[in-house]
Amino acid sequence: MKNIALLFCGILFTIAFSYTGVILASQLQFGSLLQTTAELDEDGKQMEGDPLFPRRESGIALQGKQVYIELGCIYCHSQQIRREGFGADIDRGWGLRATVARDYIMQDRVLLGTMRTGPDLAHVGGRFAGDGGREWHHQHLYNPQLTSKGSIMPPYPFLYEVREIEGEPSPEAVKIPADSPYSPKTGYEVIPTRRAVALVEYLLSLKVDYSLPEAPILDQ
Ligand code: HEC
Numbered sequence: 001m002k003n004i005a006l007l008f009c010g011i012l013f014t015i016a017f018s019y020t021g022v023i024l025a026s027q028l029q030f031g032s033l034l035q036t037t038a039e040l041d042e043d044g045k046q047m048e049g050d051p052l053f054p055r056r057e058s059g060i061a062l063q064g065k066q067v068y069i070e071l072g073c074i075y076c077h078s079q080q081i082r083r084e085g086f087g088a089d090i091d092r093g094w095g096l097r098a099t100v101a102r103d104y105i106m107q108d109r110v111l112l113g114t115m116r117t118g119p120d121l122a123h124v125g126g127r128f129a130g131d132g133g134r135e136w137h138h139q140h141l142y143n144p145q146l147t148s149k150g151s152i153m154p155p156y157p158f159l160y161e162v163r164e165i166e167g168e169p170s171p172e173a174v175k176i177p178a179d180s181p182y183s184p185k186t187g188y189e190v191i192p193t194r195r196a197v198a199l200v201e202y203l204l205s206l207k208v209d210y211s212l213p214e215a216p217i218l219d220q
Contacts (some may be wrong), residue, residue, distance in 0.1 A: 030101050035106065036213060038051075040213045051214060055106065057106065060201045062198070063202075064198035064205075067159075067202070076109050077120065079122040079206065081095035083097050083098040094122070094127075117152070122206060126208070138196065142174055142190060160202035164187060164188055165188065173190060173191055174191075
């Protein structure tokens with residue numbers, strides 16, 4: 001081993017080179033991004049009093065994100081809306097604008113995804129909103145065939161408890177049409193577990209419905 005010094009320098013160089021490319025370059029490009037208001041004034045300062053975006057993820061939605069990670073939804077769903085001209089995401093109605101790096105700065109774990117066996121979910125909370133959206137998601141997760149016949153998304157019945165109705169049917173029960181092959185036996189009802197409730201609140205919280213200075217929502 002005559003050239004031990006050269007070998008050592010080579011190893012050092014390789015590590016330094018990849019560190020610069022992967023970590024330093026990304027830090028320089030994105031590290032200084034902060035929450036901001038939808039618009040900036042003429043001097044490029046945040047407009048005072050305007051709400052800050054993107055919002056922090058919180059509460060039960062954050063618990064639901066954990067369920068989303070555990071169940072591997074990311075293997076079929078992305079959370080990134082491409083620019084117009086780089087795919088039909090906006091034409092398909094998946095979002096109001098393309099997502100940019102700043103949209104993700106408040107997330108501890110960013111679930112961009114690489115596969116799109118199912119639709120992009122970055123703005124799914126804007127598409128299925130309110131109580132109607134909540135009901136839709138529960139039916140869909142219990143069995144996708146209830147809402148989307150022929151869907152290849154797997155059902156997640158273990159997120160629900162099928163239990164005997166005692167007295168009055170529970171208001172939380174998932175509404176499944178009685179004539180459906182997926183409806184429970186008569187006298188039984190389908191109740192979302194805590195995990196199902198959290199997961200659906202997470203899906204409802206996924207919204208890119210705010211403008212950023214570098215990514216305004218144009219037609220509003
Ligand atoms: C094997 C791939 C696959 C997996 C895993 C999967 N999905 Fe899906 N998902 C699909 C497909 C395909 C569709 C479109 C058909 C439909 O609506 O069921 C879809 C549709 C959806 C929709 C409706 C989106 C829209 O815009 O219509 C939501 C919400 C959703 N999935 C959530 C989830 C969640 C949450 C999980 C994890 C618990 C999950 N998916 C796991 C394939 C998958």
